[in-house]
Amino acid sequence: DVSGKWLPLQDYTQQVRQAAGYGAEHPINKRTGELENFLTDSGWDIIAAGGFSQLTFPGNMPTGKEATKLMTAQIGTQHPSTPARPVLGMNEVDLAYVLAALSTYVTHGTTVSVA
Secondary structure (H helix, E strand, C coil), X not given: CCCCCCCCCCHHHHHHHHHCCCCCCCCCCCCCCHHXXXXXXXXXXXXXXXXXXXXECCCCCCCXXXXXXXXXXXXXXXXXXXXXXXXXXXXXXXXXXXXXXXXXXXXXXXXXXXX
């Protein structure tokens, strides 16, 4: 719900996915699970100092193949033509959780686990 409906995969991409043993159309943006594993396992970081606080997610920025996959998903590419299919975003529920976690950190100096 955060990024809206993704554009369908091109016919060529569907053929490549099918030939590799994945579903032709679904799930979009999931083949090996590497990017999903990176995002769910990378953690997050909170910095609170003076009059500001900052949440960084993912906690560890991706490198190599994961960085390329993340950028392609978030903003797409021109060559080959790949539309953006964002995998990171926030809605109101996410914002409420982040604010509660940040409040806990600032008040108690501890982090809340990500569910």
